[in-house]
Amino acid sequence: xxxxxxxxxxxxxxxxxxxxxxxxxxxxxxxxxxxxxxxxxxxxxxxxxxxxxxxxxxxxxxxxxxxxxxxxxxxxxxxxxxxxxxxxxxxxxxxxxxxxxxxxxxxxxxxxxxxxxxxxxxxxxxxxxxxxxxxxxxxxxxxxxxxxxxxxxxxxxxxxxxxxxxxxxxxxxxxxxxxxxxxxxxxxxxxxxxxxxxxxxxxxxxxxxxxxxxxxxxxxxxxxxxxxxxxxxxxxxxxxxxxxxxxxxxxxxxxxxxxxxxxxxxxxxxxxxxxxxxxxxxxxxxxxxxxxxxxxxxxxxxxxxxxxxxxxxxxxxxxxxxxxxxxxxxxxxxxxxxxxxxxxxxxxxxxxxxxxxxxxxxxxxxxxxxxxxxxxxxxxxxxxxxxxxxxxxxxxxxxxxxx
Amino acid sequence: xxxxxxxxxxxxxxxxxxxxxxxxxxxxxxxxxxxxxxxxxxxxxxxxxxxxxxxxxxxxxxxxxxxxxxxxxxxxxxxxxxxxxxxxxxxxxxxxxxxxxxxxxxxxxxxxxxxxxxxxxxxxxxxxxxxxxxxxxxxxxxxxxxxxxxxxxxxxxxxxxxxxxxxxxxxxxxxxxxxxxxxxxxxxxxxxxxxxxxxxxxxxxxxxxxxxxxxxxxxxxxxxxxxxxxxxxxxxxxxxxxxxxxxxxxxxxxxxxxxxxxxxxxxxxxxxxxxxxxxxxxxxxxxxxxxxxxxxxxxxxxxxxxx
Numbered sequence: 177x178x179x180x181x182x183x184x185x186x187x188x189x190x191x192x193x194x195x196x197x198x199x200x201x202x203x204x205x206x207x208x209x210x211x212x213x214x215x216x217x218x219x220x221x222x223x224x225x226x227x228x229x230x231x232x233x234x235x236x237x238x239x240x241x242x243x244x245x246x247x248x249x250x251x252x253x254x255x256x257x258x259x260x261x262x263x264x265x266x267x268x269x270x271x272x273x274x275x276x277x278x279x280x281x282x283x284x285x286x287x288x289x290x291x292x293x294x295x296x297x298x299x300x301x302x303x304x305x306x307x308x309x310x311x312x313x314x315x316x317x318x319x320x321x322x323x324x325x326x327x328x329x330x331x332x333x334x335x336x337x338x339x340x341x342x343x344x345x346x347x348x349x350x351x352x353x354x355x356x357x358x359x360x361x362x363x364x365x366x367x368x369x370x371x372x373x374x375x376x377x378x379x380x381x382x383x384x385x386x387x388x389x390x391x392x393x394x395x396x397x398x399x400x401x402x403x404x405x406x407x408x409x410x411x412x413x414x415x416x417x418x419x420x421x422x423x424x425x426x427x428x429x430x431x432x433x434x435x436x437x438x439x440x441x442x443x444x445x446x447x448x449x450x451x452x453x454x455x456x457x458x459x460x461x462x463x464x465x466x467x468x469x470x471x472x473x474x475x476x477x478x479x480x481x482x483x484x485x486x487x488x489x490x491x492x493x494x495x496x497x498x499x500x501x502x503x504x505x506x507x508x509x510x511x512x513x514x515x516x517x518x519x520x521x522x523x524x525x526x527x528x529x530x531x532x533x534x535x536x537x538x539x540x541x542x543x544x545x546x547x548x549x550x551x552x553x554x555x556x557x558x559x560x561x562x563x564x565x566x567x568x569x570x571x572x573x574x575x576x577x578x579x
Numbered sequence: 580x581x582x583x584x585x586x587x588x589x590x591x592x593x594x595x596x597x598x599x600x601x602x603x604x605x606x607x608x609x610x611x612x613x614x615x616x617x618x619x620x621x622x623x624x625x626x627x628x629x630x631x632x633x634x635x636x637x638x639x640x641x642x643x644x645x646x647x648x649x650x651x652x653x654x655x656x657x658x659x660x661x662x663x664x665x666x667x668x669x670x671x672x673x674x675x676x677x678x679x680x681x682x683x684x685x686x687x688x689x690x691x692x693x694x695x696x697x698x699x700x701x702x703x704x705x706x707x708x709x710x711x712x713x714x715x716x717x718x719x720x721x722x723x724x725x726x727x728x729x730x731x732x733x734x735x736x737x738x739x740x741x742x743x744x745x746x747x748x749x750x751x752x753x754x755x756x757x758x759x760x761x762x763x764x765x766x767x768x769x770x771x772x773x774x775x776x777x778x779x780x781x782x783x784x785x786x787x788x789x790x791x792x793x794x795x796x797x798x799x800x801x802x803x804x805x806x807x808x809x810x811x812x813x814x815x816x817x818x819x820x821x822x823x824x825x826x827x828x829x830x831x832x833x834x835x836x837x838x839x840x841x842x843x844x845x846x847x848x849x850x851x852x853x854x855x856x857x858x859x860x861x862x863x864x865x866x867x868x869x870x871x872x873x874x875x876x877x878x879x880x881x882x883x884x885x886x
Binding site for chain 1: 627651652653654660662663665666667677678681724727728737
């Protein structure tokens with residue numbers, strides 16, 4: 177500890193020559209170490225409803241994993257003091273990624289070891305120290321990638337490798353005795369259905385949002401006078417809390433379904449996926465319209481004038497000039513919308529829309545944290561994957577500066 | 580070739596183009612010259628229907644422009660503007676190929692035409708074909724803009740202050756290039772500018788515009804010698820009138836073909852102003868004259884300039 181602290185003044189003064197060169201990494205290591213010392217790495221409970229007893233890392237994971245973790249994290253300490261070189265950043269990225277995987281492996285091993293010694297109903301779940309350590313390793317990885325000035329494509333590649341490594345651990349059954357996995361095992365079919373439903377909700381809402389929002393944005397960029405009232409309305413919608421909006425839609429849709437039974441036969445009603453998709457579409461419209469308008473009005477008017485002047489038709493100008501030139505901003509908008517909708521769709525479970533939110537609310541009702549995680553973790557993973565994937569896609573578009 | 584017949588365009592009740600009539604002969608290099616806001620750009624944009632006139636007709640080769648769909652009309656008319664309007668996401672070759680592709684020329688013919696035009700504008704095809712706009716200088720962008728305007732071999736070329744945003748040296752080179760292209764292709768060009776010297780250098784006829792009307796349409800020399808109104812005289816400038824007169828006359832008009840002189844010859848196509856400049860620079864009152872092939876064909880003397 178004292179060895180770390182001698183470097184601390186360097187953090188404060190940002191001293192260029194000596195002391196801590198990488199304050200972010202240093203802080204993360206310190207946080208992880210403190211958490212490991214004072215908090216439980218896993219928590220063991222007699223059954224899934226009782227709260228657990230924290231078990232520290234060195235008791236839970238055994239010397240093998242502790243040694244492996246120390247061997248990975250140890251070299252990161254001198255890297256906090258290393259000069260800013262490319263190779264040290266590469267090493268940081270490699271070590272941070274290994275740290276994340278090793279933390280997960282240690283969690284799995286700890287769960288197996290502790291479950292073997294406890295009763296059949298006993299549950300082992302991740303403890304505070306695990307979450308903090310996993311978070312710190314992920315941040316260290318992100319920080320290393322930032323220092324490398326790695327683009328979204330490289331980040332996506334690293335994420336794929338990480339995903340592969342974690343998948344390989346899962347395939348070996350490393351996590352099988354973990355409580356959240358046991359919740360999964362007892363609900364495999366339900367989980368698959370919920371995940372599919374979640375993705376369908378997001379795809380449907382984003383798809384409909386695009387179908388409505390792109391023409392709205394196009395119209396608003398052609399007629400700037402429309403922009404004021406349109407954005408006022410969309411901003412208003414955005415400020416309505418999601419639960420309130422879901423609730424507000426119940427009454428008119430229920431009335432609609434009563435008035436038109438044929439619509440009810442299609443699944444339109446006060447509760448269920450239909451009102452959820454409608455609410456999600458309403459939330460999706462603002463970012464879609466805003467980015468469409470921003471993208472299209474960002475196209476140099478002289479370019480559009482020239483396109484008209486040499487004889488492109490309206491449709492050709494849109495397809496060949498305006499659309500490709502505004503695509504980066506449109507994709508940025510799509511990214512925001514997808515990530516936002518994945519999160520909001522969790523709440524949609526409240527009005528019977530299904531999806532991953534089902535587990536979250538069921539878990540909250542039963543006070544079963546692992547069930548909440550079974551809904552929340554895949555939603556987070558989906559959002560991260562969508563964000564990274566679309567970033568990489570945008571970066572892979574041919575880069576052509578405007579000037 | 581082009582007849583503008585009683586054209587009027589109003590914005591908010593104010594006539595920007597006011598009952599304007601003008602006729603431009605085939606092969607002419609006609610310059611619409613006038614102060615900012617005189618309606619010259621609007622008039623140009625009425626010709627290819629980027630702006631719809633409130634009254635009047637435009638005929639090209641006897642045919643009213645409203646007989647065609649605007650896009651079809653525009654593909655027959657070259658169009659180059661000050662800000663070039665090059666498509667930033669397309670290569671130079673794609674930009675030049677825009678109209679030929681719209682006209683569905685076979686790819687081989689398009690590629691051959693692109694190279695031909697890049698060579699005409701002195702942009703080595705091998706070096707420039709695959710470049711993007713942001714890799715070009717201001718002058719190179721304008722060259723590509725002109726090449727794009729010429730690509731489908733239009734009968735008419737509209738240019739809206741195409742050299743307004745480039746530096747004087749580049750502008751001078753581009754003007755020389757455009758004159759050369761005009762002589763080689765005999766295209767009808769309608770060119771908008773507010774720069775009197777540019778107009779005098781390039782034009783075969785100048786239409787001076789004021790408040791939406793053509794005040795005088797005449798050859799540059801006549802405009803200088805017999806301005807129709809005080810506005811024309813003021814606009815082309817009373818100051819330095821003699822130098823402007825020299826600028827619109829060619830060495831060929833005054834050269835003596837039976838004499839010779841030593842030194843670097845001036846070309847027959849050069850203006851008398853250039854000849855005077857060369858004499859002043861070299862401290863002589865006689866210069867040899869050469870034709871386009873470089874053969875010495877005579878002499879021009881200081882006395883010939885003021886004759």
